Amino acid sequence: MISExxxxxxxxxxxxxxxxxxxxxxxxxxxxxxxxxxDRSLIxxxxxxxxxxxxxxxxxxxxxxxxxxxxxxxxxxxGRGLCDEALARLLCEDAPAxxxxxxxWGVGWARKDGHITATTAPGHDRARCVYVDFINTGPAVSKTxxxxxxxxxxxxKAGDLCIVDLISRGGEVLGAAGYQLGSGAPVMIAATATxxxxxxxxxxxRRNSASTNMGGDGYALALRAGAALIDMExxxxxxxxxxxxxxxxxxxxxxxxxxxxxxGKLLNGRMEEFTxxxxxxxxxxxxxxxxxxxxAIVKEVEAGRGSPHGGAYLSFEHxxxxxxxxxxxxxxxxxxxxxxxxTKMPVEVAPIAHYHMGGVAADASMATNVPGLLAAGExxxxxxxxxxxxxxxxxxxxxxxxxxxxxxxxxxxxxTRPQLRPQDTCEALDLLRAGAARRGPNTAAMIARLQxxxxxxVGPLRTAAKLQRALADIAALTVELGARPAGRAASFDLxxxxxxxxxxxxxxxxxxxxxxLNRSETRGAHQREDFPExxxxxxxxxxxxxxxxxxxxxxxxxxxxxxxx
Amino acid sequence: xxxxxxxxxxxxxxxxxPRDAGRWETFNVPFEPGQSVxxxxxxxxxxxxxxxxxxxxxxxxxxxxxxxxxxxxxxxYACTARLEPREMTLTPLPNKKLVRDxxxxxxxPSERFK
Numbered sequence: 001m002i003s004e005x006x007x008x009x010x011x012x013x014x015x016x017x018x019x020x021x022x023x024x025x026x027x028x029x030x031x032x033x034x035x036x037x038x039d040r041s042l043i044x045x046x047x048x049x050x051x052x053x054x055x056x057x058x059x060x061x062x063x064x065x066x067x068x069x070x071x072x073x074x075x076x077x078x079g080r081g082l083c084d085e086a087l088a089r090l091l092c093e094d095a096p097a098x099x100x101x102x103x104x105w106g107v108g109w110a111r112k113d114g115h116i117t118a119t120t121a122p123g124h125d126r127a128r129c130v131y132v133d134f135i136n137t138g139p140a141v142s143k144t145x146x147x148x149x150x151x152x153x154x155x156x157k158a159g160d161l162c163i164v165d166l167i168s169r170g171g172e173v174l175g176a177a178g179y180q181l182g183s184g185a186p187v188m189i190a191a192t193a194t195x196x197x198x199x200x201x202x203x204x205x206r207r208n209s210a211s212t213n214m215g216g217d218g219y220a221l222a223l224r225a226g227a228a229l230i231d232m233e234x235x236x237x238x239x240x241x242x243x244x245x246x247x248x249x250x251x252x253x254x255x256x257x258x259x260x261x262x263x264g265k266l267l268n269g270r271m272e273e274f275t276x277x278x279x280x281x282x283x284x285x286x287x288x289x290x291x292x293x294x295x296a297i298v299k300e301v302e303a304g305r306g307s308p309h310g311g312a313y314l315s316f317e318h319x320x321x322x323x324x325x326x327x328x329x330x331x332x333x334x335x336x337x338x339x340x341x342x343t344k345m346p347v348e349v350a351p352i353a354h355y356h357m358g359g360v361a362a363d364a365s366m367a368t369n370v371p372g373l374l375a376a377g378e379x380x381x382x383x384x385x386x387x388x389x390x391x392x393x394x395x396x397x398x399x400x401x402x403x404x405x406x407x408x409x410x411x412x413x414x415x416t417r418p419q420l421r422p423q424d425t426c427e428a429l430d431l432l433r434a435g436a437a438r439r440g441p442n443t444a445a446m447i448a449r450l451q452x453x454x455x456x457x458v459g460p461l462r463t464a465a466k467l468q469r470a471l472a473d474i475a476a477l478t479v480e481l482g483a484r485p486a487g488r489a490a491s492f493d494l495x496x497x498x499x500x501x502x503x504x505x506x507x508x509x510x511x512x513x514x515x516x517l518n519r520s521e522t523r524g525a526h527q528r529e530d531f532p533e534x535x536x537x538x539x540x541x542x543x544x545x546x547x548x549x550x551x552x553x554x555x556x557x558x559x560x561x562x563x564x565x
Numbered sequence: 566x567x568x569x570x571x572x573x574x575x576x577x578x579x580x581x582x583p584r585d586a587g588r589w590e591t592f593n594v595p596f597e598p599g600q601s602v603x604x605x606x607x608x609x610x611x612x613x614x615x616x617x618x619x620x621x622x623x624x625x626x627x628x629x630x631x632x633x634x635x636x637x638x639x640x641x642y643a644c645t646a647r648l649e650p651r652e653m654t655l656t657p658l659p660n661k662k663l664v665r666d667x668x669x670x671x672x673x674p675s676e677r678f679k
Contacts (some may be wrong), residue, residue, distance in 0.1 A: 043676040045629040046622040055628075121643030139628055152676065158678035178679055187678075211622040211629065249645040251626035338599070345654050444615035491582055492618040492665040494610070 005177075005186035005429060008418070010036040010067060010156070011412040012405075013397075015163050015175060016218065018047035020377025021197030021468040022145035023098075024408065024479065025402030026353065028195075031409025036154055036189060036407035040162040040181065040497075043202040044146040046213045047199050048355075048378060049397060051251050052138030055121055055129030056398075057259070057391030058095035062115040064126050071128060075392060076077040078123045078289065079357075079385020081539045082231065082558060086364040087383035090403065091396050098132060098398040106142040108132050119260045121390035123289055128393040134329035135257055140393060163189060163217075165428045166225040166373065167420060168192060173372035174418040177428030181497065185490035191371060192406035196222060196360060197401060197425070200378040201508050205353035206448075206455035209238055209253045210493045215501050216508035218379040222360045223546040227368040228462040230360030230381040230541040230556070232508075233515035236459045238265070238389055238527045239293035240469040241352025244309040247338045252352055254331070255314055257389070261327040265294070266371050267313040267346065268305040274532055291387050291525050294460045301350075311350030316342045349461055355393055357384045357525065358515075366404035371413070372418075376404035383539065386524025421445065440486025443498030450477055450505060458513050463530045467517040474513060478506045511544045511551055518542060519555060572596040573652040574605055578617070579656040582665045590614075596650045599626070603632055603643035606655075606667075618641070618666035633658060634667045 011033035014021045022044060025037045059066040059560050072092040099116070103109055109116045109244070110133045118127040129154050132140040144331060163178035174190040188486050198218030201209035219229055242252040258264065266288075268274045275288055278296035290294075296334070297312045298334065305395055308311050316324060321343050332342075341345060359381030366374045377397040384392055457470035481503065488498030521535040545552045573593040574645035581587030585588075592613055594605040603621055610617050622629035625644055632643040635656045670677070 027595050038678075041622050041631070042620075042631055042672050045631055050628045051623050157676040159672045160676045182678075213622055214623060246597070248599070248601045248625060248647070249627040249642075251623070251628065302667070442615050443612070444610040445612070448611050457601050487616075490665075492668045493616070494618055495615045498615065 004222075005188045005425070006180070008036065008189045009189065010034055010189065010191050010418055011417065012036070012193045012195065012408040013038065013175065013189050014195045014197055016047060016199060016377070017050035017139050017157070018197060018199055018377060019042045019145060019193070019397035020401035020404070021371055022142075022149060023398055024195045024197055024405035025155045025404045026145065026148055026152065027116050027405025029152055030407045031406055031413045033154070033409040035155045036158060036191070037149070037163040038158045038163060038178070038189070040160070041213050042159045042213070043157045044142045046211045046395050048214060048429065049211050049394065050138050050142045051258060052141070052211070052394050053135035053254055054137060054256050054541055055119060055131045055391045056099065056137060056394040056521050057121070057124065057389065057396060058099040059092065059127050059128060059131065060096050060099060060116055063118060065130060066126060070125055071095065071333040074124050075384065075389050078387050078389040080387055080534070082385035082523065082541065082556070084382030087362070087380065087412070089129065089159050090364050090385050091392060091399050094399040098395070098402060100160045102141065102144055102398070104142050121260060123389045124391070130435035131257065131494040134331055135254055137394065141545070146542050152346045157542045161196050163221065163515040164432065164498065166221050167424050167428065168225050168370070171226055172468065173370055174420060176423060177425060177432065179432050179489065181492055184496070186429055186489070188420055188425050188429070190418050192415050192417050193374060193411045194251065194405045195413065196373065196379050196407055197404070200356035200511070201361070202353040202356065204451065204454045204505055204509055205459070205514070206451040207241060209241055209251060210354075215505045217501065217504040219359060219511065220377070220504035220507045222373065222375070223372060223511075223544065226360045226546070227370045227373055229359060229511060229544040230361045231386070231528045232381075232511040232544055233519050234357035235353060235512065235543065236290060236357060236525060237351040238354030239290055239297055239351050240314055240349035241354070242347065243307070243350040245338065247335075247340065249334060249337075253354065255347070255349060257329055258294070260315070262316060262319050262323065265315045265318065267315055268300045269307045269313070270305060271313065274300050274305070277499055283528055285370055289387065289415045290390070291527070294523040295527060297351055298461050299404055302324060302448065307348040309348050309350070313346035314349045315346035317344070317346065319343075320414070329384060354386055357381065357386060358386055364403075365407045366400055367407060374404045376400040384537065386526060427489050431485065435485045437487040439484070440495070440499065443486055443495050443502055446477060446481065446502055450474070450502070454509055454512075458509070458516060460518055460525070461527050461529050463528065466516060467513050470513045471517065474506055474509050481506065514551060514553055515542045515544065571670055571673060573666065574648045574650055575652040576605055576609065577652055577654045578610070578667065580666045583663050600648040600657070601644050602636060602641070602646040602648050605648045606643060618664070618668045620668050620671070631671070635659065
């Protein structure tokens with residue numbers, strides 16, 4: 001049965017309903033636009049925001065004097081020479097206003113003596129990171145933005161709507177094509193402005209701290225529509241992701257806030273402190289940046305001094321029960337349900353794919369190089385350079401989301417809504433209507449295989465040999481996947497969803513591995529064992545374009561040098 | 566730990582859509598202490614039957630609240646319900662509209678595509 005596609009028109013289409021997407025929707029509607037907010041999962045539930053258990057960096061200066069310039073200096077230093085200065089500046093300068101707006105909306109930032117209280121995260125020169133206790137930051141931000149949207153009739157929400165391609169004509173984006181997961185029915189959306197807020201790519205890795213819908217789909221959508229990506233080789237590994245014992249009901253990145261509060265000792269399999277061997281002494285305080293900590297743990301494991309499951313120990317055994325209870329609150333009880341008693345045992349931790357610094361190239365108005373296409377949140381590349389500072393992820397989601405929403409509304413003021421013609425949508429529609437007569441390959445297993453390839457060969461420590469092997473394996477998987485989707489356009493067909501996901505994930509995996517192979521140096525999160533030095537000639541962004549079905553990678557100077565003039 | 570690796574959990578799953586009569590299917594999945602029911606279901610999709618429909622997003626954090634279903638007649642989150650080495654019966658939420666297999670329409674009406 002061939003069903004006619006469902007046709008929708010809107011001023012602004014926002015793809016992805018994490019903090020960036022929701023803030024973009026709210027701001028676009030404040031600018032007078034009608035908005036459609038689409039998410040392949042449930043609104044405000046999938047994505048990374050809801051899982052953010054940690055802190056949000058903003059120079060509020062309520063407890064300690066602060067100024068966005070200081071936040072900016074720390075962001076630039078963490079980025080190892082690769083931050084896009086215009087984006088980093090926007091992030092730091094607009095952060096306090098966004099934090100205060102969320103406060104007014106009732107998010108519930110932790111307070112002391114009437115002030116919003118802040119903690120010092122590694123890499124910040126002072127206490128600058130706000131949070132909602134206990135490890136409830138992301139869920140509170142998500143819920144607050146959902147509640148604000150619920151009062152707004154100009155934002156239509158569409159959960160279970162999977163976008164598979166942007167629709168473009170003559171180098172301009174006119175909307176997007178997708179399908180309704182529940183029915184399989186194709187959907188064509190005409191939009192004056194389209195905002196990508198799809199998050200990062202951590203699902204490419206076996207062990208990751210993100211939702212299952214963070215497979216880098218926005219990068220692939222942008223590429224195929226003619227937008228450029230930058231810095232794709234910079235994948236941030238969170239050094240102390242929970243490894244063992246098995247812990248359910250908690251995000252694997254949960255240990256960080258407690259390290260802020262209590263320090264905690266990082267120990268090798270022989271129960272020795274080891275980070276000083278790699279040039280950084282922890283001394284009971286939590287100061288080690290993510291790239292260095294990841295390196296130290298992986299190297300210790302390689303030297304045969306890892307913990308039983310292949311990581312390091314994190315110990316709070318030196319803390320009193322009362323101190324633990326005060327810092328962890330009800331989390332102590334959830335740990336107890338998992339048979340973890342921190343007064344008596346350490347836990348095992350190991351690096352876990354956490355965030356992607358690279359992404360869609362955008363200017364400080366969040367416009368991409370393709371008219372009609374904007375980007376917001378983690379999907380944007382450049383603001384955090386080669387290594388993201390703790391606390392900047394939710395900040396950029398809020399700041400970039402708000403900015404993208406404003407730009408999208410602005411575009412709608414001087415443009416009329418596009419009319420989609422059959423030739424604009426025929427290619428996407430053809431793919432959406434395709435059904436395999438025979439059973440295709442097991443797409444769920446293929447995703448697991450891709451995750452193993454990326455974890456083993458495009459992980460935190462890289463070599464040319466590993467990256468070349470990964471590229472060959474990715475190419476073989478791409479052939480296996482084929483050009484037409486598995487499954488059929490039926491209700492909630494996960495094999496079909498996996499096929500569309502793999503189509504994007506394989507393209508993005510290739511962009512990451514190829515960019516990593518090209519960059520013959522070590523910088524921030526990109527660590528090449530065969531090129532351990534940071535080289536001045538590599539202070540540039542690698543740009544990825546899609547030309548005739550192939551990835552093209554070129555070098556471009558760091559935007560700072562361009563913008564200074 | 567090693568003495569438990571050959572144990573299995575038996576998942577008896579209600580499958581089908583509103584357009585068919587529905588059926589029971591039973592799968593054995595490897596069991597390790599501490600695992601969640603969602604771990605078992607994800608193993609099942611990768612190793613036995615990728616066509617099984619279920620909702621989940623955050624995998625382990627119990628943040629997205631998408632993996633609601635019934636285990637032995639009680640509503641649970643699959644990501645926090647423990648897998649056990651016995652027969653476990655999984656059914657879709659009875660008070661929500663069935664989409665397919667373990668997936669039901671759980672979004673508030675204002676957040677659904679219309």
